[in-house]
Amino acid sequence: MARMSGAKALTEALKREKVENIFGIIGGALLPIHDVLSDSGIRHIIARHEQGAAHAADGYARASGRAGVCMATSGPGATNLVTGIANAYLDSSPVIALTGQVNAYSATSSYMIGRDAFQEADIIGITTPITKYNCQVKSASEIPKAVRMTFHIATTGRPGPALIDIPKDTQTKIEEMDFPSNIQIRGYKPNIEPHPIQVKKAVKLLLKAERPIILAGGGTITSNASPELLQIAELLMAPVATTFMGKSCFPENHPLSMGNIGMHGTRVANKVILEADVILAIGTRFQDRSTGTLDDFCPDAKIIHIDIDAAEIGKNVDVEVPIVADAKVTLKLIHQQLVHRIKKKEGSPWVDRVKELKDKFLSEMDFGEGDLTSPKLLKELRRILPKNAIVATEVGQNQMWAALHFQTYKPRTFISSGGLGTMGFGFPASIGAKVACPSCPVVDIAGDGSFRMTEQELGTSVTEDIPVIVVILNNSMLGMVAQWQRLFYNRKYAAVELGSLPDFAKLAQSYGAEGTRVGSLKEFSAAMKKALKNEVTTVIDVPISPEADVFPMVPPGKGLKDTIAGM
Amino acid sequence: MAQEHNHIISTIVENKPGVLYTVSNLFRRRGFNIDNISVGPAEESGLARMTIMVRGDDRTIEQVVKQLNKLIDVIKVTRLDPEHIVTRELSLIKVNALNTKARSDIINYAEIFRARVVDVSSESLMMEITGTSEKIDAFICLLKPFGVREVARTGITALSRGAKSVKVDE
Numbered sequence: 001m002a003r004m005s006g007a008k009a010l011t012e013a014l015k016r017e018k019v020e021n022i023f024g025i026i027g028g029a030l031l032p033i034h035d036v037l038s039d040s041g042i043r044h045i046i047a048r049h050e051q052g053a054a055h056a057a058d059g060y061a062r063a064s065g066r067a068g069v070c071m072a073t074s075g076p077g078a079t080n081l082v083t084g085i086a087n088a089y090l091d092s093s094p095v096i097a098l099t100g101q102v103n104a105y106s107a108t109s110s111y112m113i114g115r116d117a118f119q120e121a122d123i124i125g126i127t128t129p130i131t132k133y134n135c136q137v138k139s140a141s142e143i144p145k146a147v148r149m150t151f152h153i154a155t156t157g158r159p160g161p162a163l164i165d166i167p168k169d170t171q172t173k174i175e176e177m178d179f180p181s182n183i184q185i186r187g188y189k190p191n192i193e194p195h196p197i198q199v200k201k202a203v204k205l206l207l208k209a210e211r212p213i214i215l216a217g218g219g220t221i222t223s224n225a226s227p228e229l230l231q232i233a234e235l236l237m238a239p240v241a242t243t244f245m246g247k248s249c250f251p252e253n254h255p256l257s258m259g260n261i262g263m264h265g266t267r268v269a270n271k272v273i274l275e276a277d278v279i280l281a282i283g284t285r286f287q288d289r290s291t292g293t294l295d296d297f298c299p300d301a302k303i304i305h306i307d308i309d310a311a312e313i314g315k316n317v318d319v320e321v322p323i324v325a326d327a328k329v330t331l332k333l334i335h336q337q338l339v340h341r342i343k344k345k346e347g348s349p350w351v352d353r354v355k356e357l358k359d360k361f362l363s364e365m366d367f368g369e370g371d372l373t374s375p376k377l378l379k380e381l382r383r384i385l386p387k388n389a390i391v392a393t394e395v396g397q398n399q400m401w402a403a404l405h406f407q408t409y410k411p412r413t414f415i416s417s418g419g420l421g422t423m424g425f426g427f428p429a430s431i432g433a434k435v436a437c438p439s440c441p442v443v444d445i446a447g448d449g450s451f452r453m454t455e456q457e458l459g460t461s462v463t464e465d466i467p468v469i470v471v472i473l474n475n476s477m478l479g480m481v482a483q484w485q486r487l488f489y490n491r492k493y494a495a496v497e498l499g500s501l502p503d504f505a506k507l508a509q510s511y512g513a514e515g516t517r518v519g520s521l522k523e524f525s526a527a528m529k530k531a532l533k534n535e536v537t538t539v540i541d542v543p544i545s546p547e548a549d550v551f552p553m554v555p556p557g558k559g560l561k562d563t564i565a566g567m
Numbered sequence: 568m569a570q571e572h573n574h575i576i577s578t579i580v581e582n583k584p585g586v587l588y589t590v591s592n593l594f595r596r597r598g599f600n601i602d603n604i605s606v607g608p609a610e611e612s613g614l615a616r617m618t619i620m621v622r623g624d625d626r627t628i629e630q631v632v633k634q635l636n637k638l639i640d641v642i643k644v645t646r647l648d649p650e651h652i653v654t655r656e657l658s659l660i661k662v663n664a665l666n667t668k669a670r671s672d673i674i675n676y677a678e679i680f681r682a683r684v685v686d687v688s689s690e691s692l693m694m695e696i697t698g699t700s701e702k703i704d705a706f707i708c709l710l711k712p713f714g715v716r717e718v719a720r721t722g723i724t725a726l727s728r729g730a731k732s733v734k735v736d737e
Contacts, residue, residue, distance in 0.1 A: 128589055129596050133639045153639060187581065187642040311633035314626070 001178055006140030007032040007171040009179075010098075011040040013147035016179060019069050021045060021060065021435050022098075023053040027073020028119060029100025032171035045435065045464050048456040050077050052428035054084020055454070057095045059429030061088070062415045063390055064436035065224065067155050071098040075119030078165075079126065083422060085161045086130040090419025091245060092222060094159040096150055097131075099123050104138055104167035113167065123165050132160030140173040148180050157190030158309040159222060190308060194325035194333060201321045202280070202304045203337045209278035211350045212238040215261065217290075218245030218418070219283015219307060219327050226250065226411045228331035229282065235338055237347070238280070239354045241269040243290045245418040246283070248408035258358065262290040263554045264400040267361040270552070270560040272354055274298060281305045283327045286316040287419070296559025306330050366551060366566050367405075371521050374398070374473050374544055378405040380521055381443070381471070384528050389441040390415060392430040394450030395423045396480035398473045400550040402445045413440075424453030430468045431461050441469070441532055448474040448501060458511040461537040469531045470508075470539045475546040476501055483549045487567075488556075508539035517541040569624035573602060575652065575725050576628075578635060579643040582608060582615035586640045590617060593638065599623065599631050603722035614642065618724045647727055654725040657695070658703045659685070663714035664692045673713060680706045691716060 004012070010033060014022075021043045026034050037044055047053035050072040057068030072081050078099040088095035102117040113120070113136075124136050133153040137146050146164050154162040206212060214233055220226065226249050233240045233256050240250045241258040250257055259266035261273055273279065279301050284290070291297040294316060302320040305313050306327050313322040323330055367375040378401055385391075391406060392415040393399040399416055408414045415433055417425040430444040444451075451472050461468055475482075482496040508515030514536050518524045524542060531538035551566040580586045587606060594601050602620040609616040621631055628646065635644045660682075664670040670692065677684060677694055680702065686693035696706055700723055707718060726732075 124585065125588070128585075128592055185639060188639050309637070311630065311637055315630060 001176050003174055004177055005032070005036070005172055005174050006137075006143050006166070007036040009140060009143045009177045010147065010166065010171070011036050011042060012177075013144045013179060014042060014069070015040065017067065017147065017151045019067070022069045022071050023047050023056040023060070023432065024071035024098075025050055025053060025073065025077060027077045027100060029074035029102060029168045030071065032168065033071075033100070033166070044071075045460065045466070047428070048459045049454065050080030051083050051424065052431075052454050052457040052460065054081045054095060054097065055087065055422070055425050055428035056432035056435070056457075056460075057097075058084060058088045058091075058093050058425075059392060059415055059432030060436045061093045061095055061432075062429070063412055063433035065412065066436075067094045067096050067151055068432060069096045069098065073100040073119065074102055074123075074168075075121045077119075078123040079121050082126060082130070083420075085127055085163065087417055087420040087422045087425060088161040089130045089132070091417065092159050092218060093161065094154040095161040096154055097127075097161060097163040099163060099165050100171075101136065101165045101167040103169040105169055123163065127163050130161070131163050134163040134165070136165040137167070137170050139175065140170045141175040141177060143170065144177055144179045145183065148183055149185065152183065153185070153188060157188070158219070191310075191324050192308075192326045192329055194306070194323045194330040198321055198323045199330065199333050199337065202323060202334055203341075205278055205302060205304060205321060206236060206280065206334070206338065207341060209236075211275060211277045212236055213273055213276035213279055214238050214240045215243065215273065215279050215281045215284060216240055216246040216249050217243040217282060217284025220246055220249040221411045222283065223308070223327040224411070225282065225328035225331050228328055228335060230254075231335050232280075232331055232338065235335065235342060237351050239272050241265075241273055243284050243287070244403060244416070247403055247416075248414035249411050251409045252407040253409060255355070258354075260403050261560065263292070263556075264404060264550055264552065265290075265554075265560075265563075266404065267364075267552050267563055267565060268358045270554070270563045271357055271361070274560055275353070276301050279303045282331070283307055285312045291316070292554045292559040292562070293557065296561055364565065368548060370545070372519070372524065372542065372544065374401040374548065375405040376521060377471070377473070377524055377542060378402060378445070380525055381528065382407050384525060384532070385441060385443065389413065389443065390430070390433045390437060392416065392426040392433060392442065392444045394426040394444070394446045395421045396447050396450060396478070397475075397483065397548070397550050398445050398447040398450065398479075400480070401473070404550070406445070423450040427451060427454050427468075427470060428457045428460075430470075431457060431466050434466045434468050444468060444470045446470050446472045447479055448472055448476060448504070449478045449498060451504075455507065458508060458513055458537065458539075462512045467535050467537045469528070469537075471528075472504055472539065472541050473544050474501070474504070474541055475544050475548065477546045479546070479548075480550070482546070486547075486549065504539050504541040508537070513537035513539060515539045515541070517543070519543070569626060571622055571624050573620055573622050574628045575647045575649065575654065575723065576619045576621060576632065576635070577645045577647055577725060577727075578617045578619065578641055579609055580615050580617055581640040581642065582613055583640070586615070587617075589638055589640060590619075590635070593634055594621070594631075597630070597634060599627065605722040605724045607724075618722075620723050647725055651728045652725050653728060654699055654723050655697055656700050656703055656721055656723050657697045658707075658718060658720045660694045660696065660707060660710060660715060661691055661717040662694065662710045663690060663716060665690055669713050673710065676706070676709050682706060
C-alpha cells in the first residue's frame with residue numbers, strides 16, 4: 001500500500017504491465033496523467049490523429065504479441081479512437097485504450113458525469129459493442145485494479161481491445177493504492193487445455209483421412225502455434241491453406257503451403273480445400289470472405305475446429321470435432337498422439353494431386369501486362385526484403401495483391417486489417433510495428449486512397465524517428481471499388497476517381513521524409529534498396545494502371561468453386 | 568427454416584451499473600430478440616439474476632448462450648429445461664369497477680384465479696396476480712369487458728425444479 005495520485009498510480013500500474021510505449025494525443029482531460037507520464041520512463045509517441053494512435057498500438061500488438069497502448073483525451077479524442085478500437089476488436093488484437101474523461105465529482109461531491117460538460121462523450125456506451133472489456137473508474141484507488149484487469153482480459157483467451165475511462169479528478173486525487181498482481185475474475189476463465197476425448201477424436205479422424213487439409217487462421221499466430229503447425233503438416237503431409245488473418249503463420253515457400261483461401265485466395269487453395277475429406281481448422285471463424293457461400297463450402301468434408309472462443313464453434317459451419325482450447329497446446333497434444341501412430345509419409349495420391357494442382361496453377365499465374373505491375377513489384381519487394389521484414393498493408397487492391405503475391409515466411413510479419421477492412425490502417429500500424437521491432441525493416445504496402453486517410457502520421461514517423469517505408473500503388477482511384485464497378489456495374493464508375501492527387505514525393509519531403517516517384521521495376525528496386533539502407537521514412541510513389549484488377553476472385557455471393565482466374 | 572421456440576435463459580451477473588446495458592446491447596447487436604427480461608438481486612450479495620426469455624431456433628439459442636458467456640460481467644449462463652422449471656410472473660391490473668355488479672363479478676374472478684385486490688377506489692379495483700404468463704393472459708382477457716385501465720407486468724422469472732441450482736462455482 002502506498003499513497004499517491006491516480007495519475008501516478010496509472011503510470012506505476014502500466015510499468016508493472018511492462019508498458020514501454022504509449023501512442024496518443026494529449027488533451028485537457030489528460031493533463032494530470034501527462035504531467036506524471038513525462039517523468040515515468042514510458043515513451044509517449046504523439047500521433048497526429050487519435051485514429052493513428054489506435055492503429056499504431058494495434059500494429060505494435062500484432063508485431064510483438066504484447067498489448068499495445070493508446071491514449072486520448074475525453075470527447076473527440078476518445079471518439080476518434082473508435083475506428084481503431086473496432087478494427088482491433090474484429091481482428092482480436094490486444095489494444096488497450098486509455099481515455100480521459102470529464103470530472104466525475106465536483107468540489108462539493110456531486111456527481112458530474114452525464115451533464116454534457118465540455119468535451120464529454122459517453123465512451124463506455126460507445127465502445128461497449130467493440131471492446132472485449134471496458135470500465136470507468138470512479139475513484140483514484142480503483143485505477144491499479146482496473147489496469148490489471150484490463151491487461152489480463154485483453155491479452156488472454158481470445159485477445160481483444162479493452163478501454164479504461166479515467167475522469168480527470170481521479171487522476172489528481174491522492175489515495176491509498178493497492179497493486180494486485182493476481183486477480184480473480186469470476187466471469188472470465190478462458191479454457192486453455194483441450195478435452196482429452198476431443199483430442200482423441202481429432203487424432204482418429206486425422207489418421208483415417210485420405211485427403212486432409214489444414215486451414216490455419218489468425219488464432220494460429222495469436223497462440224504462437226506456427227512450430228506445432230509445421231510439425232503436424234509435415235507429419236501428415238497435409239497441405240496448409242491459410243485464411244487472410246492466418247497469412248504468415250506458415251512459411252509460404254514450403255511445398256505444402258497453398259496460400260490463402262477466400263475471395264482473393266489462390267486458385268490452388270480454393271481448389272484443394274474443396275477436394276479435402278478432413279479439414280483441421282485452427283483459430284478461424286469461417287468468415288464469409290474466406291468461405292464464399294457456406295452451402296458450397298466443403299459440404300462433405302469433416303471439420304475439426306480448434307478455437308479458444310466457444311462462440312466461434314458451430315457459428316457458421318457444422319463441426320465434427322469441436323475443440324475449445326488454445327491452439328498451441330492442442331496442436332502439441334495432437335502431434336504427440338499422431339507421432340506414435342504414423343510413419344512420416346513420403347507420398348500419397350493426395351500429395352501428388354496437391355502438387356500437380358499447385359504446379360499447374362503456379363504456371364498459370366498472371367502477373368499483369370507491362371513492366372511495372374503490382375504483382376511483379378511485390379515479387380521484387382520480397383526478393384529485396386530480408387526474411388524478418390514486416391509488411392503492413394492498407395485495404396483494397398493493394399492488400400489483396402500483397403496477400404497473393406508477397407510471400408511471408410515468419411509469423412507476425414504480415415499486418416493487415418482483415419475483419420473491419422479499415423483503409424488508413426496500414427501506415428500507422430507499420431509505425432507501431434517498427435516501435436515493437438526496431439531492428440526489422442517495416443514496409444506499408446499502400447494504395448493512394450488508403451494512404452490519404454492517415455497520411456498525416458508522416459509527422460509522427462519523422463518527428464519520433466520511427467522510419468518506415470511506404471510503397472504507394474497509385475492508380476488515382478479507389479481501386480477495389482472501381483474493380484467491382486468494372487466487373488459488376490457495367491464499368492460505370494461512380495465516386496471512385498480521386499481527381500487531383502498530391503505529389504506524394506513532395507508531400508513526404510514537406511514532412512521531412514524522403515519521397516520519390518518511380519517509373520520502372522528497376523527504379524523501384526533502386527529506391528527500395530536506398531530506403532532500406534538510409535533508414536529514414538520514405539514514400540515511394542508507384543504509378544500503376546487504373547484498369548488493373550486483382551485476380552483470382554470469387555464473385556460476391558458465389559462459392560469457392562466459382563473462383564475466376566481473370567478476365 | 569429451423570423451428571423457433573421460446574427459451575428461458577437464467578444468468579448470474581455482477582450487480583453493477585452498466586450490466587443491463589451490456590447484456591441488452593449484445594441482444595440488439597447480434598439480432599437476438601428478447602421477449603422479456605427480469606432482473607433482481609441473486610442469493611449472493613453483489614450478484615444479480617437475469618431471467619431472459621428469448622425466441623429462436625436451437626442454433627440461435629446456442630449462440631445467445633455462448634455470446635452471453637463471453638461477457639466479462641456475466642458469471643453463469645444456463646438454459647433452463649422447460650420441462651423442469653417453475654416460471655412465474657407478477658402483474659398489477661387496474662380495472663374499471665363502476666357498479667356493485669361489476670365489483671362483485673371481478674372479485675369472484677379474482678378468487679378463481681387466486682388474485683388479490685390491493686387497491687380500491689370508487690371507480691376501480693387494482694388486482695395483484697402471480698402465476699405463469701398464460702394464467703395472467705387469461706385473467707386479463709376475462710377482465711377486458713369491464714375495461715382494463717392499466718397493466719404492469721414484471722416479466723417472467725424462473726428457477727429449475729429440484730435441488731439442482733444455477734449457482735456460481737467458486
